[in-house]
Each structure stands twice: as structure tokens, then as C-alpha cells.
Amino acid sequence: xxxxxxxxxxxxxxxxxxxxxxxxxxxxxxxxxxxxxxxxxxxxxxxxxxxxxxxxxxxxxxxxxxxxxxxxxxxxxxxxxxxxxxxxxxxxxxxxxxxxxxxxxxxxxxxxxxxxxxxxxxxxxxxxxxxxxxxxx
Numbered sequence: 368x369x370x371x372x373x374x375x376x377x378x379x380x381x382x383x384x385x386x387x388x389x390x391x392x393x394x395x396x397x398x399x400x401x402x403x404x405x406x407x408x409x410x411x412x413x414x415x416x417x418x419x420x421x422x423x424x425x426x427x428x429x430x431x432x433x434x435x436x437x438x439x440x441x442x443x444x445x446x447x448x449x450x451x452x453x454x455x456x457x458x459x460x461x462x463x464x465x466x467x468x469x470x471x472x473x474x475x476x477x478x479x480x481x482x483x484x485x486x487x488x489x490x491x492x493x494x495x496x497x498x499x500x501x502x503x504x
Contacts, residue, residue, distance in 0.1 A: 369437040369449030370428060371457040376406035378455050379491040383413060383423075386451050386486035387444055393417050398425075404494035409435065423448055450475045451486055 380400045384392060393416040400408040409432070414422040421440035425448065428434040437452065439445040446462075450472070453460035460467045467475075476483065493501040 368463065369445060370461045371435050371449060371453045372459045373433050373435055373456050374458045375456045377408055379404050379494045380408055380411050381491040382486050382489045383411065383448060385489040386482055387447060388415065389485065402499060404499040420444065446475065447479050447482055450479060451483065
């Protein structure tokens with residue numbers, strides 16, 4: 368499990384679908400993102416419909432609501448989602464109880480360069496209250 372101390376708004380949760388699986392991948396999601404383009408969500412569950420990938424869950428830590436935990440049976444999905452959440456919204460990232468240092472973070476950024484770029488390019492960054500579904504504009 369990874370933990371991320373949060374100090375900023377989160378990206379639209381749909382960015383995580385692009386990050387983890389690619390654009391237009393079929394998934395099931397649950398969480399507390401209301402409205403759909405919310406930037407203050409604290410819970411996200413994603414299950415892959417197309418392949419047999421394990422699910423991923425992001426949720427607040429008990430007694431520490433500004434710390435979100437990222438958990439998956441897939442080390443890759445967990446690591447990637449935790450890294451992106453840290454880069455966009457966090458002040459620190461830890462694996463189990465060990466804080467990751469700048470060398471480890473840079474190594475992960477290099478390892479997941481293409482996935483991170485896919486998330487950066489995601490159309491969901493353009494969502495807003497006025498335009499919750501920017502691909503329809």
C-alpha cells in the first residue's frame with residue numbers, strides 16, 4: 368500500500384483511467400466524485416472490464432483524512448496511481464511506512480514516463496462545472 372499526503376485538489380478521477388489503461392478503456396468505477404468532474408474527491412475504485420487486471424482503490428486513511436491510501440493487487444497499478452496522485456496533489460509519498468526520496472521518485476517517473484505523459488495529455492484535465500464532458504464540445 369502507498370500513502371500520499373494531499374495538499375491540493377485532485378485531478379478529475381477519469382484521468383486515472385487514461386493513466387492506468389489508456390483512453391476509452393472500459394472500466395467500472397465507484398467513488399465520491401460529485402459532480403463527475405469534482406477535484407475534491409477522496410474515494411475512487413476502478414475495476415478493469417476488458418482484461419483480468421486487479422482493481423485499484425484510493426481512499427482516505429482512518430484518522431488522517433488528508434492522507435490518501437492507494438491499494439491494488441497489481442504492484443504496477445498501485446505504484447503508478449500513487450505516483451501520479453503524489454505528482455498532482457501531494458506533499459509526500461510513502462510505500463508501506465517508508466517515505467520515498469527524490470531518487471526513488473525520479474526513478475519511478477522515468478519507469479512510467481509514457482503512462483504519465485498519457486495522463487498529462489488526458490482530455491479530462493479540461494473538464495469543469497460548465498463542461499463536465501469536454502470530449503462532447
